[in-house]
Amino acid sequence: MKTLPRPPRLPERIFRWYSSGAQVEDLLGDLEEIYQQHLTRMPVRKARRLYWRNALVLLFSYAVKRRKQHAAHHPLSSNAYPFMMLKSYFTIAVRSLAQQRFFTILNVAGLAIGMSISLLFIALLTYVSGYDTFHVRRDRIYRVTTQVLDGDNNRTYASAPAPLAEMLQHECAAAGTIVRIQNRLASNARYKENEVPLAGYFADPTFLQVFTFPLLKGNPATALLKPNSLLITEKAAHKLFRDEDPLGKIITLKEYGDFEITGVLKDHPKNSHMQFEVITSYETLLAWQRAHPQATDAWQEFRGSYIYFLLADHAPATDVEAYFQKATPSIYTQPDKFQAAFHLQALNDIVPGSEHANEIGPEWGYASLYIFGALCLLILLPACFNYTNLSISRALKRAKEIGLRKAMGGQRAQIFQQFITETVLITLLALIGAFGLFLLMRQEFLSMLVSSDALELNADLPTILCFLIFATSVGFVAGIFPAAYFSRLNPVQALRNTIPHGAWGSMWIRKCLMVFQFALSLGFIMSVAIVLKQYRSALTFDFGFDKANIVDVNLQGVDPQRFRNEFSKLSAVQTISLSSNVLGTSYPEETWVKQPDQIDSTQVFAMSIDQHYLGNLGLTLLAGENFGEAPGEQAHHILVNEEFLRVFKLGTATGAVGKTLILPGQGMVSIRGVVKDFYYLLLTERVQSFFFRYSMQDVSYANLKIASNDIFQTFTDMESTWKQLGTDAPFEARFFEDEIEDSYVGYFSMVKICSALGILAISISCLGLLGMVVYATENRTKEVGVRKIMGASTAQLVVLLSKSYFRLLAVAIMIAVPITYLLFDKVFLRIQYYHIDIGVAEIVISIVLLLLLGLVTTLSQTWRAARANPADTVRHE
Amino acid sequence: MKGYLGEFEELVLLTIAALQEGAYGVGIKEDIEQRTDRDISIGALHATITRLEEKGFIESWLGDPTLERGGRRKRFFRLTAEGKVALHHVKALRDELWRISKVNLALPK
Numbered sequence: 001m002k003t004l005p006r007p008p009r010l011p012e013r014i015f016r017w018y019s020s021g022a023q024v025e026d027l028l029g030d031l032e033e034i035y036q037q038h039l040t041r042m043p044v045r046k047a048r049r050l051y052w053r054n055a056l057v058l059l060f061s062y063a064v065k066r067r068k069q070h071a072a073h074h075p076l077s078s079n080a081y082p083f084m085m086l087k088s089y090f091t092i093a094v095r096s097l098a099q100q101r102f103f104t105i106l107n108v109a110g111l112a113i114g115m116s117i118s119l120l121f122i123a124l125l126t127y128v129s130g131y132d133t134f135h136v137r138r139d140r141i142y143r144v145t146t147q148v149l150d151g152d153n154n155r156t157y158a159s160a161p162a163p164l165a166e167m168l169q170h171e172c173a174a175a176g177t178i179v180r181i182q183n184r185l186a187s188n189a190r191y192k193e194n195e196v197p198l199a200g201y202f203a204d205p206t207f208l209q210v211f212t213f214p215l216l217k218g219n220p221a222t223a224l225l226k227p228n229s230l231l232i233t234e235k236a237a238h239k240l241f242r243d244e245d246p247l248g249k250i251i252t253l254k255e256y257g258d259f260e261i262t263g264v265l266k267d268h269p270k271n272s273h274m275q276f277e278v279i280t281s282y283e284t285l286l287a288w289q290r291a292h293p294q295a296t297d298a299w300q301e302f303r304g305s306y307i308y309f310l311l312a313d314h315a316p317a318t319d320v321e322a323y324f325q326k327a328t329p330s331i332y333t334q335p336d337k338f339q340a341a342f343h344l345q346a347l348n349d350i351v352p353g354s355e356h357a358n359e360i361g362p363e364w365g366y367a368s369l370y371i372f373g374a375l376c377l378l379i380l381l382p383a384c385f386n387y388t389n390l391s392i393s394r395a396l397k398r399a400k401e402i403g404l405r406k407a408m409g410g411q412r413a414q415i416f417q418q419f420i421t422e423t424v425l426i427t428l429l430a431l432i433g434a435f436g437l438f439l440l441m442r443q444e445f446l447s448m449l450v451s452s453d454a455l456e457l458n459a460d461l462p463t464i465l466c467f468l469i470f471a472t473s474v475g476f477v478a479g480i481f482p483a484a485y486f487s488r489l490n491p492v493q494a495l496r497n498t499i500p501h502g503a504w505g506s507m508w509i510r511k512c513l514m515v516f517q518f519a520l521s522l523g524f525i526m527s528v529a530i531v532l533k534q535y536r537s538a539l540t541f542d543f544g545f546d547k548a549n550i551v552d553v554n555l556q557g558v559d560p561q562r563f564r565n566e567f568s569k570l571s572a573v574q575t576i577s578l579s580s581n582v583l584g585t586s587y588p589e590e591t592w593v594k595q596p597d598q599i600d601s602t603q604v605f606a607m608s609i610d611q612h613y614l615g616n617l618g619l620t621l622l623a624g625e626n627f628g629e630a631p632g633e634q635a636h637h638i639l640v641n642e643e644f645l646r647v648f649k650l651g652t653a654t655g656a657v658g659k660t661l662i663l664p665g666q667g668m669v670s671i672r673g674v675v676k677d678f679y680y681l682l683l684t685e686r687v688q689s690f691f692f693r694y695s696m697q698d699v700s701y702a703n704l705k706i707a708s709n710d711i712f713q714t715f716t717d718m719e720s721t722w723k724q725l726g727t728d729a730p731f732e733a734r735f736f737e738d739e740i741e742d743s744y745v746g747y748f749s750m751v752k753i754c755s756a757l758g759i760l761a762i763s764i765s766c767l768g769l770l771g772m773v774v775y776a777t778e779n780r781t782k783e784v785g786v787r788k789i790m791g792a793s794t795a796q797l798v799v800l801l802s803k804s805y806f807r808l809l810a811v812a813i814m815i816a817v818p819i820t821y822l823l824f825d826k827v828f829l830r831i832q833y834y835h836i837d838i839g840v841a842e843i844v845i846s847i848v849l850l851l852l853l854g855l856v857t858t859l860s861q862t863w864r865a866a867r868a869n870p871a872d873t874v875r876h877e
Numbered sequence: 878m879k880g881y882l883g884e885f886e887e888l889v890l891l892t893i894a895a896l897q898e899g900a901y902g903v904g905i906k907e908d909i910e911q912r913t914d915r916d917i918s919i920g921a922l923h924a925t926i927t928r929l930e931e932k933g934f935i936e937s938w939l940g941d942p943t944l945e946r947g948g949r950r951k952r953f954f955r956l957t958a959e960g961k962v963a964l965h966h967v968k969a970l971r972d973e974l975w976r977i978s979k980v981n982l983a984l985p986k
Contacts, residue, residue, distance in 0.1 A: 006947065026939065029949030030902035030919060036945060037903075057920035063927040 007035045008048050011055040018059055022067040031055055085414065089421035096422060102774070103394065107387050107426050110767040112433030113760050114383025115474060118376040119438040120445055122466050123457040128364045131271045131351035135212045137310060140176075141347040142317060144168075144307040145356060149339040158356035160342060161302040167327060168309065174319035176312035179206045182285050183360055184304045185278065187253040189240060196240045198232075198253075200278035202285040210310045211274075217247045218263025227283040230259040234267050236277035256280075256288060270456055273351045275361045299331060300338045303358050308347075317344055362455075379760050382520060384478035385513040386768035387423065391482035392510065393775040395489075402486050403494030415487040423479025424472055431471040435459070441756070448749045511808060514772065517765040518812035519819075522850050524758030526820045528751060529842035535747035537836045539740070543584055544678025546618035547736040552582050553702045553718070554732040558725050560610075560699050566721050572708035573718075577612035578699040582736070583680050585743040588690070589698075594662040595648060601664075602647060604689040605680065608698035614639070614675070616705055623653035624673030627694045634694035637672035638663075644689035645674065669693075682743055683834045703736070762850075766857045769805065773858050777801055777865040784865055785873035797866035802858045809854050813847055882934075882963050888913070889925050890934060890964055893954050901940070901951040902926070926954065934960035 012028060031054055038047035058064065097104045132138060144160040162182070168175040182202040189198045201207075205224040208215065215223065216234065223231055230251070237246040246261045253259055259280065268274070298305075311317055324342040332339050345353070355365035402415060442457050449455065459467075555563060560578050567573055581588045589608075592601035611627040611634075613619075622642070627634050638661070642653070650656035653674040660670045677687050708714040715733070722731040777784075784797055792800075821838060882890070892908050893900040906922050909915075929935045940951040956964075975982065 025949050026902065026952035027923065029943075029946035029951060030923075032947050032949065033903045033945065034906075034919065054919050057918050058923060059920075061920035061924040063920070063923035066927045066931070 005039065005044065007032055007051045011052050015055055015059055019064055019068060020071075022064065022071040024064065024067065027058055027063065031058065085417070086421070089418045090425070092418060093422040093425045097425060100394075100397075103390060103771070104426065104429075106767055106771050107390060108430045108433060110383045110386045110764050111427055111430035111474065111478070112437060113763050113767075114380045114386075115427070115430055115434035115471065116437035116441065117757070117760060118380050118470065119434050119467060120441060120457065121372055121376045122470055123438070123442075123459070123463050124372070124455070125369070126463045126466055127271060127456060127458070128352050128369075131364070132273055132347055134269050134272070135347060137210070137212075138347045140311040141210060142309055142311060142320070143345045143347065143350065144309075145343045145345050146302065147341045147343060149341060155357045156343070156354075157302070157358045158345075158350075158360060159302050159305050159358045160307045161299045162305045162307070163298050164331075164342065165307045167331075168307070168320070168323070171327070172320055172323040174312050174315035174317075174323070175309045176315065177206045177210055177310040179204045179210050179308045180282050181207070181274075181306040181308065181360070182282070182304055183276075183306065185256075185280060187255050189278075190252045190254075191240050191249065194240055194242075196236070198236055198240075198277045200276035200280070201274070202282050203279050204282045206310075207279060210308060213268055214266045216264045216266050217245075218261075220263070223263040224279065224281040225283070226262075227281055227287045228257065228259045229262040229281050229284075231263040231265050231279040232261055233265045233277050237261075237264055256284065259284075271351075273359075273361045273363070306360050317346075320344055375757065378520065379757060379764070380474070382513075382517040382761065382764050382768070384474065385517065386764060386771065387426070387478040388481045389510050389513055389768060390771040390775070391419075391423075391479075392485055393772055395485070397775075398486065399489060399494040402489050403491045406489070406491035407495065412487045416483045419483035419486055420476060420479045423483070424475030427471045427475035427478065428468075431467060434471075435467065444752075444756075448752060510772070514768065514805075514808050515812045515815065517761070517768055518809055518850065518854070519816035521758065521761045521765045522813060522816035522846060523820045524754055524761050525846040525849055526816070526842060527754040527824070528758055529846050530820075530824050530838055531747055531750050531754060533836060533839070533842060534832065535744060535751060538683050538744045538747065541679070541683060541834070543740075544619065544676060545583060547584075547740055549706050550617070550736040551704045551706050551718075551733050552736055552739065553704060553722075555700050555702055556727065556729040556732065558727050558729075560696055560702065562725060563702055566725060567702070567704065567718070570714070570717055570721060572706050572714040574705040574707050575612055575616050576705075577616040577703045578610040578696070579613055579701050579703060580608040580695075580698040582701060582739055583607075583617070583678075584682065585739050588680060592664055593648075593689075593691075596660055596662060596668070602689070604644065604647075604691060606691050606693060607680070608695035609692050610694065610696070610699065613692070613703070616703055619678060620676040622674045622676050624657035624671065626673060627692075635666065636669050637694065638669050639673045639675050639692040640671055641675050641687070641690045642677045643687055644691060647689040663693075666693075679834070684832045686833045704733075762853060766853055769854060769857045770861065773801075773805065773861040777861050781865065781868070781873045784868070785870040788866075788870040789874065794863075794866045798859065798862045801862035801865060805854065805858050809851060813850070817843055817847070882967055883925075885921075886925055886929055886934075887964070887967055889922070890929065890956065890960055893935060894956050894964075898953065898955070900954045905954075929960070930954075932959075932963075933957060934963050 012031075015024065015028060015031075031051060034054060035047055035051045038050055042050075135141060143158065144164065145156055145158055146160045147154055147156045162180055165178050165180045169178055180203065183200075185202055186197070186199040189196050203224065205221075207213070207224060208220040215231070218231070223229060232240070232246055240246070240251065241249065246264055249261050250258050251261065265279065268276070309320075311320070321344055324344075328341060345356075351362070352364040352366060352369060355363065355367060405415060405418075438459075446455060446457065553563075555578075564576050564578075567576055588605045590603060591606045593604050594601040609627075611629060614621065614626050621639075624639075627637065627639070640656070645651070645653065645656050648661075650659055650671075656671055656674055658670055660668050663669050675692070679687060680690055681687070704718075706714060718733060719731045780801070784801070787797060787800075821843070824838060888909060889905060892905050892912075896904055896908060902919070902923065905926075906917050906919060909917055909922075926935070930937060934957060935954045936957050937952050937954050940953050942948050942950050
C-alpha cells in the first residue's frame with residue numbers, strides 16, 4: 001500500500017487552479033481514494049480516464065462552487081464593494097502622481113505624443129465608417145462590379161457595362177429599381193455672362209428614388225425624364241446664378257448644348273461616395289451617343305459607367321448573383337477573347353471597402369487604412385513601452401509602499417487594480433495633450449491626403465467617446481506589465497528593500513524595448529534623408545532636355561498658327577514650339593507600330609510636335625535631320641529615340657534613317673532622324689521606344705522660350721496678347737520647371753510624413769531614455785559619491801554612467817541601418833526606375849543625428865550626477 | 878422546518894447516521910452504492926452534502942492526514958440536532974401516509 005501509483009497530475013492542477021484558494025483538500029483526497037480503488041479492479045488507463053471524469057464532474061458541482069463563494073466572502077476579499085475600492089484607487093493614484101511629478105510629466109508627454117497620431121486615425125476611421133449612412137434604404141442598395149478576367153491581374157472595377165442594366169431590367173425581377181450612372185459629365189456651364197466649370201453624372205430618373213438626395217425645388221418624378229434636363233446642387237446653383245431662382249432657367253454646357261434646370265438638389269453630405277454638382281438625365285447621354293457614334297464595344301469598354309439598384313422587396317441579393325452566373329456566358333461568348341464576371345457590392349461596403357479600379361468618387365480602401373493603422377501602432381507602442389519601462393525602473397522607490405500595503409492585507413488583485421488605475425489616469429491626462437496635438441496636426445494631415453475634399457476630422461461626440469475608450473485601453477496595455485510586476489512582489493523582500501534586481505527578466509526586456517525605439521527613430525531619420533535625396537535628384541536630374549526658361553501655354557483650342565503669329569511679336573519670347581504633351585510629367589499617347597515585313601505590332605509612345613520643338617528643348621539629334629519647314633511631306637516622317645532602334649532592331653542610328661514603318665491610320669512613314677534617349681516619362685518609368693510625329697491637329701501646348709528680366713511683366717504682356725486671340729478661356733501658362741517639380745510632389749509629402757513620424761518617434765525615444773537615465777543615476781547616487789571620494793574624475797564618472805546607454809544605441813544602429821537600407825533599396829526605390837543609390841552620407845548623417853540626441857539626453861543627467869558634491873550625496877538617506 | 882428534504886438527501890443523511898463517526902465522502906458513496914445497488918457520481922454526492930451542510934442538517938470537520946490518500950485529510954460528517962429533527966419530520970410524514978392509506982399496502986405472501 002505504500003508506493004501506490006499517483007493519479008495524473010494535470011487534472012489535479014486544473015482543479016486547484018479553478019478552485020482558486022477554496023478549501024478542496026478533502027475533495028482531492030476523495031478523488032485519489034476512488035482512483036486507488038479503481039486500480040485494484042481495472043487497467044491503469046481506464047482508472048486514469050475515470051479520474052479525469054470524476055475530477056471534472058466534481059469541479060463543476062455545486063460543492064466547489066459553494067466553497068469558492070465561501071472563500072471569496074472572506075473578510076480580506078476584494079469583491080464585496082468594488083466601487084468603493086475604485087474611489088480609493090483613484091485617490092491614491094492622484095496622490096502618487098502628484099508626488100512624483102517628474103515621472104508624471106515625462107509619461108504624460110510621451111503618451112500624448114504617441115497617441116496624437118492614433119487620434120487622427122480614429123477620427124478618420126469614425127468619419128469613414130459614417131460614409132453613405134444618410135441613404136434611407138442603404139441596406140438594400142447594391143452596386144454591380146465587374147471583374148475583368150484577363151488572366152494577369154483580374155482587376156475588379158467599380159464600373160459595369162451599361163447594357164447590363166437593360167438585361168437586369170428585363171430578365172431579373174429581384175434587381176428591383178435600377179439606376180444607370182455615367183460620371184463623365186464635366187463641362188463649362190454658361191448662364192448669361194457667368195461661366196463656371198461643373199462636374200456631375202448622367203443618371204436615370206430612378207436616381208432620386210434609390211438614393212436619398214432630396215430635391216429642394218422641382219418635381220422628383222419628372223425632373224430627370226427628358227433629355228437636357230438638369231438638376232443642380234444649391235452650392236453650384238449659387239455659383240452660377242448668384243441670387244436668381246435657378247428653376248426653369250436655361251444654361252449652356254460647352255459640349256452638350258442647352259439644358260433646362262428642372263430641380264435644385266440639397267447639397268449632399270461630404271461623406272458620400274458620390275460627389276457631384278449637377279445631375280442630368282441619362283437620356284441626354286443616349287442622345288449624345290447617337291449623335292457621336294463610337295466604335296468601342298460597350299460590353300468591353302465601360303469605364304465611368306455604373307449600375308446601382310434597389311433590391312426588390314423580399315428578394316434576396318443572391319437571386320441577382322445567381323442571375324449573373326447564368327447570364328454571363330451568353331454575354332461573353334468567345335472564351336478566348338475578353339472575359340468578365342459581375343459581382344454585387346452592398347452600398348455599406350463601398351466606403352470603406354476593398355479597392356476597386358475606376359471608382360465613382362472618393363475611396364478609402366482597406367489597404368491604406370491598414371498601413372495607416374500600422375504606422376500609428378509603430379508610434380504608439382514605443383510610448384507604451386516607455387511607460388512600462390519607467391514604471392519598472394521605479395520599482396526600488398515604490399517597493400516599500402507595496403510591501404506595506406500587502407502587509408496590511410492588500411491583496412494581489414487590489415495592488416494590480418491600483419496600478420492600472422494609475423496608468424489609466426496618466427493616459428487620460430495624456431489624452432488632453434494628444435487632443436491638442438491632434439487639433440494642430442489636423443489641417444496639415446488633411447492637406448496631404450488625396451481624397452481630402454470628402455473628409456472632415458471633426459471632434460464630435462462619438463469621436464470623443466472613441467478617444468476616451470482608446471485612451472483607457474492604452475492605459476490597460478501600458479499598465480498591465482508594471483501592475484503585474486508590482487502585484488507579485490513578495491512583501492517581506494519589498495519591505496526590506498531587497499528586491500532581486502533582475503526579477504522577471506525586466507532588465508533584459510527594458511533593454512530590448514530601448515533598442516527597438518531607437519532603431520525605429522533611426523529608421524525614420526534615414527527615410528527622410530533618403531527620400532529627400534531622391535526628391536532633389538529628380539529635380540536636378542538630367543532629363544536629356546532643357547527645362548529652364550520654358551513656359552508651357554495650354555492652347556485650349558486656339559489655332560496654333562495664330563498663336564505663333566501673335567506671341568512671336570513679344571520681345572521676351574525667343575522661340576515658340578508646339579507639342580501635344582508636356583514632357584516628363586504625363587503619359588504621352590500610346591500607339592502601335594509595325595514593320596512592313598512583320599505581322600505583329602509593337603506598342604510605342606508618341607508625341608506630336610512641330611519643327612521648332614527639338615531646338616527649343618535642346619534635344620540632341622544623333623543622325624538624320626529635324627522636320628523641315630515645308631509642311632506637305634512632314635506627315636510621312638517620324639523622329640525616333642535610340643530605344644526605338646533597339647526594340648525594332650534597326651541597327652545603328654545612321655543606318656536606321658530612311659527605313660519605313662507602318663503606323664495605324666497614317667500608313668507608311670519613314671524615319672527622318674534619331675534622337676538621343678531622353679526621359680519623356682516620370683522617373684518612375686523606364687524609357688521605352690518613342691517617336692515624334694509632325695501634326696498640327698494634335699498640338700495642345702505651346703512651349704515658349706522666355707528671356708526676360710521682369711517675369712511678371714512678361715506674363716502680363718502674354719496675358720493681354722492671349723486676350724487678343726479672341727478666346728474666352730483664361731490664359732493658362734506655367735513654367736516647365738514648376739510642372740516637373742509638381743509631378744514629384746508625392747516625394748515631398750512622403751518627406752513630410754516621414755519627418756512628422758520621425759519627430760514623434762525621436763521625441764518618444766528621448767523621453768524614454770531620459771526617464772531611464774534619471775532613475776538609474778538616482779539609484780547610483782551613493783555609489784557615484786563614494787567613487788568620487790576615492791578619486792574618480794567627473795569625466796570618468798560620466799563615462800561610467802553613460803556607457804551602457806551608448807552600447808544600446810550602438811545595437812540599435814546596427815539593427816536599423818541594414819533593415820532601412822534593404823527596405824528602401826529593395827522595395828521603395830524599385831518603384832522608381834531611375835533612382836539614386838543610397839549613399840554613405842545619408843546613413844552617416846542620420847547616425848550622427850541620433851547619437852547627438854542620445855548624447856544630449858544622457859549627458860544632461862549623468863553630468864549633473866557626476867558633478868554633485870560627494871559630501872551631500874553620500875549623506876543621502 | 879428549514880427547506881425540503883429530497884429523497885437522495887434523506888438517503889445521505891441516514892447513511893451518515895449509520896456510519897456514525899466514520900462518515901466521509903468516499904465512505905458514504907460506497908455504502909450507498911452497496912445498499913441501493915446504484916452508481917453515484919462523486920460530484921452529485923458532494924453537491925448534496927454541501928446542500929445539507931448549508932441547511933444545517935450536518936456538520937463537518939477535517940480529520941488527520943492519511944497515508945492512502947496522498948497524505949490528504951478526510952472531511953468527516955456528523956448529524957446535527959436539526960438533521961435529526963428533519964429526519965423525524967420525514968419519517969412522521971411517511972408513517973402517517975402509510976397509516977391512512979386506503980389501499981392495503983401489505984404485499985401478498
